[in-house]
Amino acid sequence: MKKRVPIDFVGERLNEQLARTGLRLTAQRRQVYNVLLLKRDHPSAEEVFMRAKSAMPDISMATVYNCLETLVKCGLVRQVNHDRKATRYCSNMQHHHHFYCDGCGGAFDVEPGRAGGEPRIEMPPGFRVRNFEILFRGYCPECAAKRKQEAPVTTSEEPQTACRSSRRQSIP
Amino acid sequence: MKKRVPIDFVGERLNEQLARTGLRLTAQRRQVYNVLLLKRDHPSAEEVFMRAKSAMPDISMATVYNCLETLVKCGLVRQVNHDRKATRYCSNMQHHHHFYCDGCGGAFDVEPGRAGGEPRIEMPPGFRVRNFEILFRGYCPECAAKRKQEAPVTTSEEPQTACRSSRRQSIP
DNA sequence: AAGCGTATTTAGAACAATTCCAAATATTGA
DNA sequence: TCAATATTTGGAATTGTTCTAAATACGCTT
Numbered sequence: 001m002k003k004r005v006p007i008d009f010v011g012e013r014l015n016e017q018l019a020r021t022g023l024r025l026t027a028q029r030r031q032v033y034n035v036l037l038l039k040r041d042h043p044s045a046e047e048v049f050m051r052a053k054s055a056m057p058d059i060s061m062a063t064v065y066n067c068l069e070t071l072v073k074c075g076l077v078r079q080v081n082h083d084r085k086a087t088r089y090c091s092n093m094q095h096h097h098h099f100y101c102d103g104c105g106g107a108f109d110v111e112p113g114r115a116g117g118e119p120r121i122e123m124p125p126g127f128r129v130r131n132f133e134i135l136f137r138g139y140c141p142e143c144a145a146k147r148k149q150e151a152p153v154t155t156s157e158e159p160q161t162a163c164r165s166s167r168r169q170s171i172p
Numbered sequence: 173m174k175k176r177v178p179i180d181f182v183g184e185r186l187n188e189q190l191a192r193t194g195l196r197l198t199a200q201r202r203q204v205y206n207v208l209l210l211k212r213d214h215p216s217a218e219e220v221f222m223r224a225k226s227a228m229p230d231i232s233m234a235t236v237y238n239c240l241e242t243l244v245k246c247g248l249v250r251q252v253n254h255d256r257k258a259t260r261y262c263s264n265m266q267h268h269h270h271f272y273c274d275g276c277g278g279a280f281d282v283e284p285g286r287a288g289g290e291p292r293i294e295m296p297p298g299f300r301v302r303n304f305e306i307l308f309r310g311y312c313p314e315c316a317a318k319r320k321q322e323a324p325v326t327t328s329e330e331p332q333t334a335c336r337s338s339r340r341q342s343i344p
Numbered sequence: 345a346a347g348c349g350t351a352t353t354t355a356g357a358a359c360a361a362t363t364c365c366a367a368a369t370a371t372t373g374a
Numbered sequence: 375t376c377a378a379t380a381t382t383t384g385g386a387a388t389t390g391t392t393c394t395a396a397a398t399a400c401g402c403t404t
Contacts, residue, residue: 026380059382237391
């Protein structure tokens with residue numbers, strides 16, 4: 001690991017955020033951040049490791065975990081958890097929700113609704129809500145289509161949701 | 173484990189649900205279910221184990237996991253996950269949401285809103301939503317109060333939510 | 345109440361994801 | 375270039391959970 005670390009467009013933002021916490025911009029951190037920006041499909045640490053490794057063969061799993069943690073602390077990346085699966089990492093820092101496919105396990109961003117789309121749940125008194133997120137489950141377009149042709153008359157489905165499916169909002 | 177298993181009010185419901193899947197009503201299953209009904213504070217498997225153990229000293233962790241799994245399959249209990257913490261178990265089978273306290277780690281039920289309270293997020297086309305749940309984070313009344321007196325002028329808070337806090341809806 | 349086939353419980357091993365550790369290496373500023 | 379500090383690294387340790395195979399219990403039939 002003797003490379004200089006040229007500061008490019010990716011490095012810019014990264015360095016800026018790191019600097020404000022007194023952290024250093026290293027080749028590994030940049031690589032990991034790059035991976036996350038390049039394909040925003042919510043990869044797990046393992047997947048980030050594999051992708052990073054193809055460009056930087058000597059990077060270690062421990063480092064990937066370290067870098068991810070650092071990026072999270074810097075506010076450049078978010079962790080996304082679903083059930084007890086491995087934590088996934090998301091470089092979309094806008095407020096948004098997630099859809100998890102019961103078929104392929106994929107995670108998709110769901111943009112918060114526009115007009116009156118956000119929930120107006122009333123909390124019991126005393127609770128201080130700092131943030132919230134909606135977690136949707138179901139089938140992604142691919143899996144939905146696949147299931148439709150394999151089992152035309154689907155049973156045991158429980159569409160207990162108030163959400164309409166229409167207009168596109170976000171792409172995998 | 174030579175006890176008979178008398179069927180009481182708890183056993184009733186349990187037995188009914190078990191029966192429809194060809195499962196047996198055992199003392200352990202009843203004990204575990206009882207624990208979950210008795211104190212609905214979303215205990216983890218470990219906590220269920222400890223509580224069950226005080227009434228049934230020979231019950232094993234493996235059995236607790238087995239029983240919990242069975243109860244989930246029967247539709248009497250739900251799993252609730254938050255971040256990478258241990259799975260918690262919830263005997264409230266109504267559609268509802270959860271609030272997680274960043275202070276004490278507690279989990280609280282949040283009843284779905286009444287008039288227009290549920291989210292109307294529009295999904296991209298093709299997605300099939302089967303269900304959803306809202307996950308709130310913040311401070312529970314106790315922790316909120318504690319923090320207020322310790323740090324009167326709180327910084328670094330990001331109240332990026334559209335949710336009002338008022339009228340009680342659910343108790344811990 | 346004895347026997348039988350199946351379900352359940354149990355202790356402990358195995359596992360996956362993640363964190364911790366201490367030594368080696370890299371980076372920054374003087 | 376050097377010292378001081380931060381980061382990376384491989385491997386061990388941890389946590390929560392699942393798996394396994396043997397022991398036990400159940401429900402039913404005689």
